[in-house]
Amino acid sequence: MEQLEKKFALTVPSSTENLALIREFVGNIAQQSGMDAADAGKLELAVDEACANVIEHAYGNDTTKEVIIRAKLDDETLSINVEDTGRGFDPDSVKQDELNELVNKRKTGGLGMRLMKTLMDEVRYEIEPGKKNELHMVKHLKKGK
Amino acid sequence: MEQLEKKFALTVPSSTENLALIREFVGNIAQQSGMDAADAGKLELAVDEACANVIEHAYGNDTTKEVIIRAKLDDETLSINVEDTGRGFDPDSVKQDELNELVNKRKTGGLGMRLMKTLMDEVRYEIEPGKKNELHMVKHLKKGK
Amino acid sequence: MPNPFSVETETDGDFAVIKLEGAVDAHTAPKFEEAVEKVIEDGQNKIVVDCEKLSYISSAGLGVFMCFIEEVREEGGDIKICGLTEKVKQPFEILGFESIYDFCADIESAKARFNDVNAVPGGAV
Amino acid sequence: MPNPFSVETETDGDFAVIKLEGAVDAHTAPKFEEAVEKVIEDGQNKIVVDCEKLSYISSAGLGVFMCFIEEVREEGGDIKICGLTEKVKQPFEILGFESIYDFCADIESAKARFNDVNAVPGGAV
Numbered sequence A, B: 001m002e003q004l005e006k007k008f009a010l011t012v013p014s015s016t017e018n019l020a021l022i023r024e025f026v027g028n029i030a031q032q033s034g035m036d037a038a039d040a041g042k043l044e045l046a047v048d049e050a051c052a053n054v055i056e057h058a059y060g061n062d063t064t065k066e067v068i069i070r071a072k073l074d075d076e077t078l079s080i081n082v083e084d085t086g087r088g089f090d091p092d093s094v095k096q097d098e099l100n101e102l103v104n105k106r107k108t109g110g111l112g113m114r115l116m117k118t119l120m121d122e123v124r125y126e127i128e129p130g131k132k133n134e135l136h137m138v139k140h141l142k143k144g145k
Numbered sequence C, D: 001m002p003n004p005f006s007v008e009t010e011t012d013g014d015f016a017v018i019k020l021e022g023a024v025d026a027h028t029a030p031k032f033e034e035a036v037e038k039v040i041e042d043g044q045n046k047i048v049v050d051c052e053k054l055s056y057i058s059s060a061g062l063g064v065f066m067c068f069i070e071e072v073r074e075e076g077g078d079i080k081i082c083g084l085t086e087k088v089k090q091p092f093e094i095l096g097f098e099s100i101y102d103f104c105a106d107i108e109s110a111k112a113r114f115n116d117v118n119a120v121p122g123g124a125v
């Protein structure tokens, strides 16, 4: 009812050790949004994938770097931004193989971006390598919660 | 072993609704420090008290304001800063009544600062009303964890 | 997610048992306060607060105990605290609640204590 | 705190049962990977991964399943996935794991499936 826009931010060292904290952060905000546990779980997974990519790919596991997760919540939308200052990439040039191709090639990865796109309503990158790379994700909230 | 200094930050709207998130944040970092569950619980309580005071007293329950919690972790120390831009106060002039006096006066509060001081190794305020008020708390970690 | 907060009141003859669950912090303490107020308004003063499922309490929750104890004792009743786990006991201990409040193992022993005239610590009546 | 991650391997005759507990994410997946590697090095290829106590899995954990399945099947074995809860099932479903992997209710039925020649989905052998 009285809901203004609520803003949250979390900054952590770029280490996979902090993925659990990131999920707790997102899970708590998801709960505040009125989402059910299943939807909250999807959101946690999408943000985990986004942050794991930053830690591994943007920063190459350099734990002296920082990952910033921002969340904005209003009545209709929960939007999440993941920011890094790492090497960046061209998201459009990433080839998304099918699962059976990945398995045939004995790949261990290549599923993260597909998960994010399936789980979120909007996924958009703004890349400025070495300056600021931003991943913007949006989940529309169900009306009449 | 490889522990550099790790820095964490959490920004949330100034509402008691976010105290649970603040405790999860602190609890996760406490776990990373190698503290046992009992010590982690003490830390969560101290930071909860600090933030509850900011929300209630510094910002007078104005939920458009922000509370910032910063944590710094190295091998020896876990330090936590709680920042606000609210009205500030003079911590030295706060009278700390004994429990039985508070009960006689039917007070519902007046215990938070005492808890913080008991639970933490250092508690220090830097007050600049309306600009930035900072509460600095330190917990020394046990050697040989 | 930690277990969510809830407060439930059960009346059993002379006794009102308030059961706390989850975390009592500055956000949830007002609901606990309401529950105690309601019981007192209903004319009851033999109050047991069951903390068996309480996972956390901050000074905002402790304040609720402080606020009503004098009033209840003046009416010949008491607020007994039972079922505290080791983890949750700590803030009560740090602040010296044992000198003023009667801690009991469980609901049954708390009820039994109401018949024991020497049971109120600190002589606060 | 959510339950912490652990991985345990039990061998029972022909079968190796790897039990996952807690969250498998990019931080803990390497330990899961090690466990599968170890089992294969020990010459076992009838592998059951028990997910009954798994509370969470991200693509880093799913990658471990992907990495070894071909190798194991080439040797006439399989990796069966059992005990998935509704909550954890989601990422497997989104990515179409049912077309390639054999999901079973529990450890016993997973073991039984190894004798069923028609049991491998997707015909990936």
Ligand SMILES: Nc1ncnc2c1ncn2[C@@H]1O[C@H](COP(=O)(O)OP(=O)(O)O)[C@@H](O)[C@H]1O
Binding pocket: A049, A053, A054, A057, A058, A087, A088, A089, A094, A108, A109, A110, A111, A112, A113, A114, D059
């Ligand atoms: N934040 C990022 N920074 C740099 N490169 C990225 C980032 N996210 C994804 N990538 C690139 O896109 C590829 C596909 O990512 P993804 O689908 O998540 O699979 P995986 O991370 O398992 O490889 C990665 O291997 C990497 O090359």
Ligand SMILES: Nc1ncnc2c1ncn2[C@@H]1O[C@H](COP(=O)(O)OP(=O)(O)O)[C@@H](O)[C@H]1O
Binding pocket: B053, B054, B057, B058, B087, B088, B089, B094, B108, B109, B110, B111, B112, B113, B114, C059
């Ligand atoms: N961050 C703060 N900003 C402004 N005033 C504060 C702050 N923290 C404490 N105070 C003042 O100090 C008093 C004592 O605080 P405390 O011991 O935590 O008890 P309580 O918050 O229950 O009153 C408060 O009532 C308030 O007047």
